[in-house]
Amino acid sequence: MAWKLDAAEAGFRQEVRDFLDQALTPELRTAGRRCSGIFSDYDDGIRWHRILAQRGWSVPSWPVEHGGTGWTPMQHYIFASELAQADAPPLAPNSTRMVAPVIIAFGTGAQKQRWLPGIRNGDDYWAQGYSEPQAGSDLASLQCRAVRDGEHYVINGTKIWTTHAHWSNRMFCLVRTASGGKAQQGISFLCFDLDLPGITVRPIVSISGDHELNQVFFDDVRVPVSSLLGEENQGWAIAKYLLAHERGHAWAPLLRARLRRLREAARAAWPHSDADEARDMALRLAEADCAIDAVEALELQALRAQVQGEPPGIRPSMGKVLGSELRQRLTELGIEIAGRYAAVNLPLADSLQGELPVPEEAVFSMSAYLNDRAASIYAGSNEVQRNLIAAHLLRG
Amino acid sequence: MTTDTLQAEREHTLAMLVDSLSRYLGERFDLDQRLRSLAEATDAPPAFWSGLARELGLLGAALPEAQGGLGGGMAVHLAVMQTLGGALAGEPYLSSIVIGAGLLQRQPGVFSAALLADAVEGRAVLAFAHAEPEGRDERAAVRTRLVRDAEGYEIDGHKAVVHAAPWATHLIVSARSSGEPGDAEGLSLIVVERDAPGVQLRPYALRDGTRAAELRLERVRVPAEALLGREGEALPQIEQALDEATLAVCAEAVGVLRRLLADTLDYVRQRKQFGVAIASFQVLQHRLADMHMALAQAEALTQAVLEAVDGTADERARAVSSAKVAVARACRAVGQGAVQLHGGMGMTEELAIGHYFRRATLIESQFGPAAWHLRRVARLEAQQV
Numbered sequence: 001m002a003w004k005l006d007a008a009e010a011g012f013r014q015e016v017r018d019f020l021d022q023a024l025t026p027e028l029r030t031a032g033r034r035c036s037g038i039f040s041d042y043d044d045g046i047r048w049h050r051i052l053a054q055r056g057w058s059v060p061s062w063p064v065e066h067g068g069t070g071w072t073p074m075q076h077y078i079f080a081s082e083l084a085q086a087d088a089p090p091l092a093p094n095s096t097r098m099v100a101p102v103i104i105a106f107g108t109g110a111q112k113q114r115w116l117p118g119i120r121n122g123d124d125y126w127a128q129g130y131s132e133p134q135a136g137s138d139l140a141s142l143q144c145r146a147v148r149d150g151e152h153y154v155i156n157g158t159k160i161w162t163t164h165a166h167w168s169n170r171m172f173c174l175v176r177t178a179s180g181g182k183a184q185q186g187i188s189f190l191c192f193d194l195d196l197p198g199i200t201v202r203p204i205v206s207i208s209g210d211h212e213l214n215q216v217f218f219d220d221v222r223v224p225v226s227s228l229l230g231e232e233n234q235g236w237a238i239a240k241y242l243l244a245h246e247r248g249h250a251w252a253p254l255l256r257a258r259l260r261r262l263r264e265a266a267r268a269a270w271p272h273s274d275a276d277e278a279r280d281m282a283l284r285l286a287e288a289d290c291a292i293d294a295v296e297a298l299e300l301q302a303l304r305a306q307v308q309g310e311p312p313g314i315r316p317s318m319g320k321v322l323g324s325e326l327r328q329r330l331t332e333l334g335i336e337i338a339g340r341y342a343a344v345n346l347p348l349a350d351s352l353q354g355e356l357p358v359p360e361e362a363v364f365s366m367s368a369y370l371n372d373r374a375a376s377i378y379a380g381s382n383e384v385q386r387n388l389i390a391a392h393l394l395r396g
Numbered sequence: 397m398t399t400d401t402l403q404a405e406r407e408h409t410l411a412m413l414v415d416s417l418s419r420y421l422g423e424r425f426d427l428d429q430r431l432r433s434l435a436e437a438t439d440a441p442p443a444f445w446s447g448l449a450r451e452l453g454l455l456g457a458a459l460p461e462a463q464g465g466l467g468g469g470m471a472v473h474l475a476v477m478q479t480l481g482g483a484l485a486g487e488p489y490l491s492s493i494v495i496g497a498g499l500l501q502r503q504p505g506v507f508s509a510a511l512l513a514d515a516v517e518g519r520a521v522l523a524f525a526h527a528e529p530e531g532r533d534e535r536a537a538v539r540t541r542l543v544r545d546a547e548g549y550e551i552d553g554h555k556a557v558v559h560a561a562p563w564a565t566h567l568i569v570s571a572r573s574s575g576e577p578g579d580a581e582g583l584s585l586i587v588v589e590r591d592a593p594g595v596q597l598r599p600y601a602l603r604d605g606t607r608a609a610e611l612r613l614e615r616v617r618v619p620a621e622a623l624l625g626r627e628g629e630a631l632p633q634i635e636q637a638l639d640e641a642t643l644a645v646c647a648e649a650v651g652v653l654r655r656l657l658a659d660t661l662d663y664v665r666q667r668k669q670f671g672v673a674i675a676s677f678q679v680l681q682h683r684l685a686d687m688h689m690a691l692a693q694a695e696a697l698t699q700a701v702l703e704a705v706d707g708t709a710d711e712r713a714r715a716v717s718s719a720k721v722a723v724a725r726a727c728r729a730v731g732q733g734a735v736q737l738h739g740g741m742g743m744t745e746e747l748a749i750g751h752y753f754r755r756a757t758l759i760e761s762q763f764g765p766a767a768w769h770l771r772r773v774a775r776l777e778a779q780q781v
């Protein structure tokens with residue numbers, strides 16, 4: 001369904017569209033369409049980020065004094081929707097939406113000065129050091145250790161699922177600086193460069209055949225004490241603040257864009273729309289469409305609440321469960337529309353065409369299906385989110 | 397011999413067959429070896445294939461005794477496919493033996509007898525070139541043309557995602573000498589040598605690691621003897637071959653899903669979070685229970701349908717579709733559940749389950765997704781009224 005926009009909002013939408021018409025090149029749109037996971041290929045993603053930075057739109061949700069746009073929540077929503085509909089390469093969340101909000105909330109003046117400009121203009125690219133092989137859903141049991149030694153912390157241990165660590169020059173990392181007591185106590189939040197001696201990055205190839213994930217090893221890595229964000233041993237509060245931001249983003253804009261592609265693919269698959277199969281699929285796509293309306297309505301409600309200064313409460317957990325599962329549902333429809341070509345394992349490239357062509361959308365559909373199995377695992381598994389929602393309800 | 401002892405003897409033979417196959421695969425074909433041999437198998441079957449044919453001699457076990465087999469029929473195919481599924485090794489047994497040899501064994505004549513003998517001894521590998529780019533899953537949606545002339549036949553057309561074609565020596569091609577795509581009449585089956593002039597392949601890997609190809613047939617000349625059965629009357633044979641193949645992948649799925657469930661049970665027992673094994677969390681226990689029930693139904697129904705394969709074509713179609721629906725649901729429930737319960741590790745190439753999950757995902761839609769089979773059940777039920 002279409003949301004009613006007032007004149008100012010409609011004008012803003014036109015401004016975004018005009019910008020995209022000239023700034024979002026066909027190559028970037030192709031890159032956006034071929035992004036089957038959460039992260040664009042590094043080159044395309046950072047190129048697009050830098051173009052947005054020149055326009056002043058790379059970090060719209062930041063406070064204005066650090067380079068944010070001061071938009072209304074509805075403007076943010078319009079912006080995200082227009083980018084998704086235009087097939088813009090998705091922007092990596094690690095720097096702009098994960099570490100930056102905590103630097104803004106917990107960092108010193110010097111730290112903000114040191115880290116925020118590089119994120120805003122796209123010179124820096126951050127990796128997230130949260131999970132460990134033995135600390136996933138139970139994040140607080142993390143064991144990667146940092147020991148104070150004069151003006152340095154010395155880090156030993158490992159982090160896993162560090163998306164794009166092989167492209168990143170900086171990392172934010174949860175480390176254990178004290179033991180004994182509750183697991184949540186004794187955790188600190190460090191930010192440092194990834195080219196330091198003693199850091200090794202091991203690639204992890206995913207079931208889609210893509211290399212986005214890594215494991216990072218620390219062997220006596222010395223980082224200056226100025227790497228510490230907030231207080232020593234008080235990092236758990238920062239970690240949770242960041243997770244709420246990670247989970248709190250809007251899902252509906254991308255879901256709508258994906259649905260539009262599914263409809264195009266279905267029209268190509270069944271040129272005769274009265275075929276039984278076409279009618280069955282149309283009904284299932286309509287069901288997904290209505291489900292997106294419902295997710296979107298909840299997200300717009302959350303935006304309004306945010307303007308009125310209400311705390312996010314349990315909304316980020318609800319959004320994560322509903323958004324990620326609907327995203328997965330769309331990929332299930334995608335492989336069904338793709339039919340037998342969904343089985344083909346070829347790189348998404350212009351070479352799919354040629355004399356005996358293989359439809360690119362079909363090959364994409366399976367990459368998306370496989371990659372999006374992670375959506376119910378990352379950023380706090382959906383089992384954990386449901387526990388949080390239930391606990392919230394039962395607290396009354 | 398009484399029927400009971402005959403039955404007991406058959407079951408004994410089948411058990412020995414499965415046992416020797418399992419041992420062979422276990423000893424010579426672990427996951428790393430499988431990946432290596434598949435990576436190398438660009439234009440010939442993977443290394444394990446010759447062992448199946450020559451050392452185990454099991455490729456002909458399903459054939460009637462009169463054709464040099466053990467007379468095991470579909471029961472053998474299901475047992476073999478389930479075992480191969482457990483080792484992710486279903487192809488090219490599925491294409492060359494279940495479909496290829498299945499089609500040939502029902503054809504009289506010297507030509508098909510000779511090719512059948514080559515196939516069960518592993519000298520020939522067959523691929524079934526039937527589906528077309530625009531055809532979806534309707535079995536009569538064939539556009540490829542077949543023209544008869546004084547010297548034989550000429551074929552022109554485009555076949556889509558032909559499984560095992562890069563490994564094949566021969567293609568069994570469906571083609572139309574009359575009518576329009578979708579018409580039941582006018583379809584024929586004909587054998588084409590894969591390297592015949594006018595046959596163009598675009599080979600590629602599939603997500604399960606096997607290989608397939610797009611196929612262009614351009615003025616391909618074939619001798620008249622290569623026609624299987626009567627010209628224009630092949631649809632019933634095609635239907636039977638595809639129903640048997642569908643049931644075979646149902647059995648393969650049972651092997652694949654058992655492994656996924658077993659690995660998941662192991663994982664949740666040993667993985668600790670919050671100081672306890674994650675198997676102790678009720679929400680995960682319920683998911684495991686659902687996975688198990690989906691698999692149990694798929695397995696039971698696949699075996700039950702075995703008896704319906706010899707019934708009328710409609711009975712067979714109805715039963716096979718039901719099994720495929722149960723299997724597709726089980727592939728999704730067990731496959732997605734296995735990945736979810738493995739957490740991030742389930743998303744990687746580093747454990748076996750990622751590989752099994754992809755095979756399960758491809759089986760879901762192979763020979764028609766659940767929605768196609770549901771429509772077929774609805775159509776058949778409507779005819780009953």
